[in-house]
Amino acid sequence: MRIYFSANESQNLRSRYQKIIDILVMSGNSVMSNLELDKSARFSDTDVEKFRAAGQTLLEQMDSLVIDATIKSPENGYLVALALTHKKPTLFLHEKGTDVDSNLLSLQKDKNTAAFLVLQDYQEEKLKKYLLEFLQFAEKKGGKEIPKIKFTLRITPKIERYLHWKTHNTKKSKADFLRERIDKMIEEDEEFRRYNK
Amino acid sequence: MTIQRKKVLILYCGSVEEVTESNLPQWLQRMPELDIIADIDSVYVSSKLQNNISPGYWQNVAENIKKNQKEYSGFVIIHPVETLLYTASAVSFLLNDLNKPIIFTGSQKQDTEKKSQLSVKANLINSVQVATFILPEVCVMFGNKLIRANQAHRVYSYSLNVFESPDSAVLGKIDFSIRIFEKNLKKVHVVSRFESKLNNNVEYVKIQPVFNIKEMSQRFVGKAGVFVEGQGHSVPQDLESLFSKLATKTPVVLFDAKTSGAEKNIIYIDNMTLESALVKFMYVIAQTKDLDEIKKLMQMSLAGEVIY
Structure with a gap:
């Protein structure tokens, strides 16, 4: 999944923000952020221009949004509003003991927005748990079960011959065959399952 | 820490087929996202296209803004695209000393109704956010561009950016958030020596x-x-x-x-x-x-x- 992480710049919370990004990246996601932190990426200039020409915002290119609103900013509300408009699963984190805008709380009761919004107060030691729970939630909401991510895979002639031989005279495409094998690997990977607990 | 909430007034002048004078508040309530950005009030001006191109209509929009100027931080006008530039240009002259953000937006005509509804919603959210800024400009907000209204021209393409302008009149761009280009903004605190009226003879x-x-x-x-x-x-x-x-x-x-x-x-x-x-x-x-x-x-x- 492509996740946008947003937070208000703060030296005190910088290591915590980095931890959030680390967890998201370690779970197999690519992360973009308004902060300059390790492991978070940015769109290339070419991509940015392409989206601008089409009148699209970069947020539309993301699968979900994670905000740490421990330090309040008017920008947080705007990002949540825009993400929900585009039906992007959104995790709104704030440290235990800090307030949340009452209008955000009402969004959790609204039938149009509640399905995509998770408001979560947290203590640092439980961050990983909340983030992993959100990833599972986002994968379902974002319809990740439907293959929609396209990438180019270069293979050797030997692999190509094998895939052809394996799928020849079956109703299965080479891509389906590979997807099924990878799904099976995920199911059997205990280490990955343990990490996601 | 609390953040002072801004008040934004939305003036509805047409653009969305399903909206009528009686259901405007309900239509806005279907976008609960707006409430987390600002306190929203609304006024139904008119949706009759034939009225949108008359000076009387432009003055009506300007007067609605002027009489509410003290109560609100900014104004968003939902307007049909076809005649939007006339109204927006008129408002920019009639209220050139207002020193508050006045943002014109609306719905782009799209291939599907769903896409059209999505675009008006995203445009409206972007506009309300801009209306909370300190921005003494009359602008149009469509797609991912915020443009000074009286320098904008219509473009006919598939893009959601239905208006373009010279670079110097692009006041902001939307990516993950709204970036305002300060160097392109007008000076704040314009004091007009002119009367807020038009001669249509x-x-x-x-x-x-x-x-x-x-x-x-x-x-x-x-x-x-x-x-x-x-x-x-x-x-x-x-x-x-x-x-x-x-x-x-x-x-x-x-x-x-x-x-x-x-x-x-x-x-x-x-x-x-x-x-x-x-x-x-x-x-x-x-x-x-x-x-x-x-x-x-x-x-x-x-x-x-x-x-x-």
């Missing part, structure tokens, strides 16, 4: 290949001003002479025409959009009858409309 002429000078001169009788749209064409010398003669008594604007440029009475304009030039002319002739003063005002920037 203007004869509008388009240069055509065939014309009858005698018939044309009849149309100018009793008019407070004549606005000639050249559409980039050459103006025949006898017609330019007619305009020049007329311009000794009545102000004449010759917009976007290939001319000698030598007739000193005529006001030649080619450094602003058609909508801005026409509305500005109506605004200027409502302020003064002095021909030299009118010429001077037409050639200077009154609301950031001049494209350098």
